[in-house]
Amino acid sequence: MSTEEPAQQEHGEGTAAPDGDGSAGPSTGNDVILDAVEVIAGYVPEVNVLTGCSLELAQGELVGVIGPNGAGKSTLIKAMFGLVPVRGGTVRFRGTDITGAQTHTLVQQGIGYVPQRDNVFPALTVEENLRMGTFLKPREFERRFAWVTELFSRLAERRKQRAGSLSGGERQMLAMGRTLMAEPEVLFLDEPSAGLSPANQDQVFEQVQRINDTGVSIVMVEQNARRCLQICDRGYVLDQGRNAYSGTGHHLLHDPKVIEYYLGTLATVD
Numbered sequence: 001m002s003t004e005e006p007a008q009q010e011h012g013e014g015t016a017a018p019d020g021d022g023s024a025g026p027s028t029g030n031d032v033i034l035d036a037v038e039v040i041a042g043y044v045p046e047v048n049v050l051t052g053c054s055l056e057l058a059q060g061e062l063v064g065v066i067g068p069n070g071a072g073k074s075t076l077i078k079a080m081f082g083l084v085p086v087r088g089g090t091v092r093f094r095g096t097d098i099t100g101a102q103t104h105t106l107v108q109q110g111i112g113y114v115p116q117r118d119n120v121f122p123a124l125t126v127e128e129n130l131r132m133g134t135f136l137k138p139r140e141f142e143r144r145f146a147w148v149t150e151l152f153s154r155l156a157e158r159r160k161q162r163a164g165s166l167s168g169g170e171r172q173m174l175a176m177g178r179t180l181m182a183e184p185e186v187l188f189l190d191e192p193s194a195g196l197s198p199a200n201q202d203q204v205f206e207q208v209q210r211i212n213d214t215g216v217s218i219v220m221v222e223q224n225a226r227r228c229l230q231i232c233d234r235g236y237v238l239d240q241g242r243n244a245y246s247g248t249g250h251h252l253l254h255d256p257k258v259i260e261y262y263l264g265t266l267a268t269v270d
């Protein structure tokens with residue numbers, strides 16, 4: 001999927017297009033599958049990490065969330081997935097309010113989440129890890145195993161191997177595969193390339209694209225902002241717990257203010 005709207009500045013100074021014309025929303029009309037509106041959330045009482053964050057995900061879209069360290073990127077997906085208390089705003093899935101819903105309910109409804117750390121059970125085999133992904137519907141294991149291993153053939157080759165003995169890239173593949181076993185319509189990925197070698201990072205971004213190509217709608221938080229925007233339909237830049245810019249991956253990559261403040265001037269565009 002690709003769109004051609006300008007980058008949109010949400011707050012503060014900048015040269016990008018002004019907020020309010022809706023042009024940075026999903027290009028696909030009314031088929032928003034998930035949205036967060038003005039979410040306020042935090043871990044400790046009276047300390048809000050998110051002070052009003054919004055995001056829309058259309059059916060089949062790949063949306064990236066980038067921004068500086070501590071901006072609240074991971075907190076945003078944790079808040080949408082019921083892992084951080086939401087103190088204000090709304091999260092909706094297919095138009096139904098899911099604000100504050102418990103994670104197991106969200107999994108049953110079709111939302112999956114791959115955490116950044118500790119996302120596999122190292123003492124269990126690859127197959128046992130994948131079985132954990134179908135714990136709600138164990139009879140679905142064979143069908144989903146066939147689907148996931150068609151996507152990631154390495155997991156079939158390593159089926160009997162302990163997850164703890166896998167390489168970093170293979171572990172990330174297993175973590176995504178385990179979540180995909182539950183057949184989510186929407187997938188939240190928290191920094192899937194973190195801690196991987198450049199070659200393995202490339203592989204992970206290719207895998208994310210392949211998952212998206214199967215029709216799974218994805219919100220991906222990433223530190224590797226440039227690489228993330230290269231593959232995303234649209235992106236959101238968060239800063240200090242709120243939206244700073246949003247737009248298509250292409251326009252964010254080429255917006256002078258986004259480059260200056262968030263992408264760095266040393267790396268080349270595209």
Ligand SMILES: Nc1ncnc2c1ncn2[C@@H]1O[C@H](COP(=O)(O)OP(=O)(O)OP(=O)(O)O)[C@@H](O)[C@H]1O
Pocket residue numbers: 043044049067068069070071072073074075076223
């Ligand atoms: N479990 C927690 N308890 C308390 N504060 C937390 C917790 N997790 C994160 N924070 C704080 O929330 C803020 C936002 O963190 P978050 O992890 O969402 O940022 P981020 O944009 O994903 O940054 P990074 O790219 O560095 O992971 C930070 O100030 C962080 O210290």
